[in-house]
Amino acid sequence: MSRRYLAWIAILVVLTVATGYSWYVRVLYNLKITALSQSSTAWGLWVSFYIFFVGLSAGAFLISTLVYGFGLKNFERIGRYALLIAILSLFGVFLSILPDLGRMERFIYLYTSPNFSSWIAIEAWMYVIYIVILIAELYLVSRADIIKLANRGAGGIYRLLALGKKSYTEGDAKRDATIVRILALIGIPVAAIGVHGGTGAIFGVIGARPVWFGAYTPIYFVLSALFSGAALVLALYILTKWLQGGEIDPVTVDSMVGVVILLAFVELFFMFWEVVTNMWTTAPTAEREILNIMLFGSYWWVFWVVELLLGFIVPLGILMFTKPSRRPLLAALAGILMVIGVAGIRFNIVLPTLAEKPFPWMPPEWDIKMLPWDRIPGYVAGAAQWIANFSQGTYYFPTIWEWMLQASIIFLLLLLYSIFVKVIPMEVVEE
């Protein structure tokens, strides 16, 4: 293992543990440590990262179907990366939404007494089906290489994974390819409609929230999912190779860049019309005012800086005006920036919408919690307040604990990813 790679792993371990302290605080003090408890907003950072990860997962999976569903050879090298990213992102989904539940320990009720008229319950089950498909697919596409590694005596883990199979025949390959193809094709509706469209539906069916409500929401979710998933796969493929000192395949990079640019423009196209139509109306509709907040209100920087500048302008500039295959690290940076931009989009889906209360004329007094002393030790509350002390009324800004916990999830996922790419044969193993 390269030193570079070891250093990377070490840094991730440190960061994960350091930020992981927030989980302890979360368990001890429940949602009190969030800025939600101090504003009239009920969903916040963790929910936006929940849908962010759902999007990444679905997007990454759909990229993988280019290979396994439609057999596009240009993308063959990133196929397994895409699947692994889809799996880990789904783990991120779980990790992000779990602390957001006021009763974490009761999440099991989603499976023991689900209500299938609720899209959250539907989703909870969809994720299970989806992850089974993902794992099966990843296993099957790398089975040949696992057996090879097992035979080579590379480690007990591979013998275990090979399930006692010693040889991998042409016939096996053909059968696996067929199963994978079927799984990939089944996976498309599961991911696009069930997983991500469904997550969009969680929002889209809420008639009480005008900006969320509507058929467009799930579609928009899927589009941005594709975009973010592709960008992340691109970035992680390059970075992994760079860290491992491997060779970065220029064809793959160029093909991925093409896809990413295309998706970015489709995304922009949708965003443009969403903004323009809503801003053009003279009626003070909820949509217009929420866009107003998003564009020019307290959250302006999320849209202009995170979404537009970091998420589109800078990375598109990089991808379009440099030669990605020659300067792959720049392309990776562009990919990461796009992913961050999509995180901004997710934030803006959840939060500005909640600025509008069900009854707008509820006086602001109702939102000011008479926060008494509490069992929260000073440093916990203080740290939370320090960054979120404007969270008042409808305005929500996450506390340091929310940020830390979210960061810990990202670090953990990166760590797992870095370990898995070491363990799982990500590319065809040479004989």
Place this chain on the structure above:
Amino acid sequence: MSRRISRRDFVKVGALLGGATAVMLSVPEAFRKYAEAVRAAAQGGENPLAKPESIIYSVCLQCHTACPIKGKILDGVLVKLTGNPYSPQNMTPHIPYKTRLDVAAKIDAYLCVKGQSGIESLYDPYRVIKVLKRAGPRGSNKWKTIPFDQAIKEIVEGGRLFSDVPGEEDRQVPGLKDIWVWGLIRDRGGDPASISADMKSDISKIMAASGDEKARLVEEFKAKWSGELAKYGLKLEDVFIDPDHPDLGTKANQFVFMAGRIEHGRKEFSKRFVIDAFGSINWYEHTTICEQSHHIAYGMISGKHHMKPDILNCEFIIFFGTGAFEANFGPTNMAHKLTKAVVEGGLKFAVVDPRLSKTAAKAWRWVPIKPGTDGAFALGMIRWILENKRYDARYLENANKAAADLDGEPTFTNATYLVKVEDGKLLRASELGIGSDSEYVIMDKETGEPTPVDPNDAENPKEGILLVDTTLNGIRVKSGFQLLYESAMSRSLDEWASICGVSREDIEVLAAEFTSHGKRAVAELYRGPVQHPNGYYNGQAIITLNLLIGNIGWKGGLSKGGGHWHETGSKRKGPFHLSSLHPGKISGFGVKLTREKSKFESSTLSLVEDVPKRPWYPFTSNLYQEILPSAADGYPYRIKILWIHKGTPGFATPAADAQLEILKDVEKVPLIIATDIVLGETTIYADYVFPDIAIWERWGTPHTSPDVNTKASKVRQPMVAPLVDTCRVFGEEMPISMEAIMLAIAEKLGLPGYGSDGFGPGMPFTRMEDYYLKMVANIAAGDKVGDEVPDADDEELRIFREARKHLPKTVFDEERWHRAVIDPEGNDWWRKVVYVLNRGGRFEDADKAYDGEYLTHRFTGLLNLYVEKVGSYYSKYMGVRFSGVPVYVPPYIDSKGRPIRDDEYPLILITYKEIYGGQSRTPGNYWILSVMPENHILINKKTAEELGLKDGDVVRIVSASNPDGVWPLGDGPYIKNRYVEGKVKVTGGIAPGVVAVSWHYGHFGYGASDCEIDGVVIKGDYRRGLGLCPNAVMRRDPVLGNVCLTDPIGGSASFFDTRVKLVKVS
């Protein structure tokens, strides 16, 4: 300073202060039991709170309306408060008095937001439960806890009590025994009761005399009493404050009892102690910072101090500077009737108020008037009514009872009585030689001749001419009505309107509407118009509107209220006639510190000074704001010991900065003791703070707002075990409280009327229940024989015991309670007492409210349209004679009656009260605070634009007498200077040029600041101190310097006149 305290420290504090800890440790256990019980009952859905065994009825006091409440108690914990359905204040009509307890248990009646929150005041974590003694300079908020007995010993005996406080090492603090001169006399064989009575009668002779005669009587008095006292080895100066002015009274008067909120029950209890046992005449409550001029105006006109519209049957009401939904005398009792009458009964109402109150928001018409000009508005209306002959002439012409009876009028006025222009006195028939001294003169309506009239004559109807201006026997006379006419005509309608800052149309429309409903219209007022230096006249003018249509006593008119059964036994003279059950009662005498109810001319001080140093107030009483400044000036005498009970002069009084300065000065007030449930804003300046029992833990018999037309006697009784520590007095264990302190002092000094034979032979007065239960028995017995309540049956007795089984012996001891209600003749009133206690009082049934077109309990008889008492009084201090009819006087005047010009301060500051807060008792009610965490400075949009202010700007309010806008709290470790600063709220709901700040925010005491007890810092809670209190910037009187502006007649303190400026802070 505020070091973080470890849990260990807290436990220590708990051990020191938390005497109630043991009681409360049982709570969780109680709840477990409760949960099990509920679980068992769950199948049937039975709610234990709906059972009478969980209920004790009592009376609220979060505001002075004192609504009957129903307390729901579980295992000794008060869990819910709601309205008492037996009470006419909480619902209309209330349920019949005989309704079974289990039926009533399921009916919760209305109760306002403050009443609901009482639980939070009761279980306030900042409750004081041990005796605290100052451990630093006054206001340092450093305390130490001391045993109750030691505290009593120290305040009784005095001495170098604060030798550990820097600067006070050698200060000799006077004790109660030093000034209880009757103890000296008694100890040397004298009989205080007879001597004091004797002295008192001699003094009254002196007061009645004038000129040289007065001086002679003084000398005579001194000669007589120096001789008498010599028998006991005493000199005049041992007994009297100033032997040259014996009318100032004995040294006992240097003990001052100053109550903020005290109500019937405790009022009588404490008066027995202060006046009848200790012999000090200085017993006060807070009325002048409340609405005293309103009471005085009503009192001067009718003799009753308070009247209210019969809301349900009214067709038109004008609320002057008050509402029914937020403050006044009761949102709970008035709001539901008002809204009901509007929706179902066709009532219309108008609100005349600079601010759009919630009442105004629902009004047919809101008239945003300039503060303090209500009298001008009313005079404008009077002018219109007179000009358009819309007054009830038939009613006003009636000059005696017989004439009124003939017209079916419950009342009549002295509108036609002739007034001597020269001295403002009513012309007596004897002066014309046509009748007696007690007869007045009218110009007979038929003959046009002067005719004698006896107001009470029920036989010979007399009717007079209304407008009279003539000379009889060389005496220039005018009728009262004529004087009113002249006053109303002194300005044109446009001029009246311009004074008020309203349109002429406003006056005309209201006047026309007011006179379009016969007797079913009422002009109602409370605090707004009267808390001004011109308050009395404003009040009188508004009440006069009612006289013009003669609505008093009519259904739908003005009601004196249903009244109450007399808890002191005064009417029935039994079964417990409390004032005569006082062996050895002392007759307190002398001029009160505030010179109230006294005329300067009667006092011996008039022999030595031409113009008094400070004003005298012959017409009013309870001059709260004047107590400390008078003591500071030593006029008419200095005081030694001040007991502040449930009051906060240093916070609630206008120009509170001046009051605080006096409180801080140990020279001016050598010893301050306080009884409070929390360390309040003023209490923190006291030397000793005694814990008091809270409303829900104690007794009382408050009276009812007159908007209730049926008779009601409310009984407050302990619902839960007091949190405070107990003490031992007369061998009895009892919670530390105002009552316990009085009993303890009585025991220590041997005051008459206390102890094992306190009420008479074999009738002990050693516990508070001995007193209060006798009051309850009096209520149960009624005002006459045959007026008794039924006996409680066995089931009721069972419920009674069951509901009280959580109460400790120190509070509820059935055998002891039973004994207290066996009257001197041996009659047992116990079952009747239980019947009353089971219902939280005694309430007449709703169907007794009306008697045909009249109110059953109506005011009858003479009403003074012309108030002779006031109109004939010449104030030496001001150099003017007052007026007997309402006149317009500008509101912003000094104590000499001269207008104050604060031209640099262009805005008028007013205060008001949201329904969310009591005066200063609700800062710990977090439930309410969540509705309105802080108050704002309300300002009209236009004014704000002129000043460049917008919503949320922080500004400081400054005035001419407090140009820095500061609360001078000092620079202690815990209590520091503050500024009168708050956030601006721009609204269309206030008159331009006026800024309004609601009361009951901006606390610096009451748990809002840190304090130190026994060296441990107890952190304050910031939530309790949010917002601002503007009292410190309210205008000091430029002449007197240390007191706010005051109404010379009614005594009301000015709350709504100060000219201020807003200085932007951020």
Place this chain on the structure above:
Amino acid sequence: MVDGLRRPNGSETSRLGRREFLKGALLGAAVTVGVLSGDLSLRVAAQPSPPAESLALDRESELVRMTRELQESLKKPLQERKWVMVIDLRRCVGCHSCTVSCIAENKTPPGITYRPVMIWETGEYPNVKLNFLPRPCMQCDEPPCTSVCPVNATWKREDGIVVIDYGKCIGCRYCVMACPYGARSTDYGYEWVPELEHGPLAGTAAKERQDRVKSLEYQPTPWYGGPYGRGDTIGITRKCHFCIHRIESGVLPACVSTCIGGATYFGDLNNPNSLVNELLRRYGAFRLKEELGTEPSVYYITGEGGASVISELEAMVDRYREEVLLREFGGRFRAGLGGGGLE
């Protein structure tokens, strides 16, 4: 769109008519209530007959009448009851007694208000108005909040009350999002009373007494499932439930019995003679956001001023969007680009 302020235009009557509850009940004639024997004969005896114009003034208190009707309805099986609340906005005085009474009754923590009263100002000086609007849970017939619950922790009872099983709620707050009335809120675990250690009663007292005094809401009842302590509601969603624990015992909901303006009424819509039915017939009513099809069980009476109340609500929505949101969140648009453009 948010603005659910449609005036019913007789939709109530048609609704009631559909159910045929009003068959034979004449307007005003149903006012007369039979005197019951026994416990519930609470009416003041021997009333002099009131003059016609002051119709209801001398009758029994609404509280007594509603209590009596409630106790009658309890004799019927659950599914035959239909609890509704009627709020007469003409009588609401904006006092928040209901709000605080509810906090006291249900021991809700800071940040949770089952029944806020919204107050807003409209108009310009001197023609200003204050508007008051209490907002309990609407107990919708078609509740949008229950179907979204992923774990079946909330449902509509047969008598129309929407309840939450506190033992089952996972705290996802999806129902909070789904409620168009803002009637659901999350218990974040704050407490009213400062940590005991800070006060003179340090250690135990006030805290035990105030916060651990549990509401019946927490008690194990047939409606709420298992035994709950304060700890068991932390992190989950809570809502108004018309005080089931009171009504099931024949006591009116806390907000109704404490409403000092007498503005809040409660009763059984299935009882054609009930006070609530009488009021709806006499005055007509509107419901909030009816266009969402939620069929609320809370009716608002506005009387003749109804239309103006609704237009004021609408004006306030617009003003809120243009002013309050602007203030809280900033933003530079006042009108749409098509209309006004950038300022």
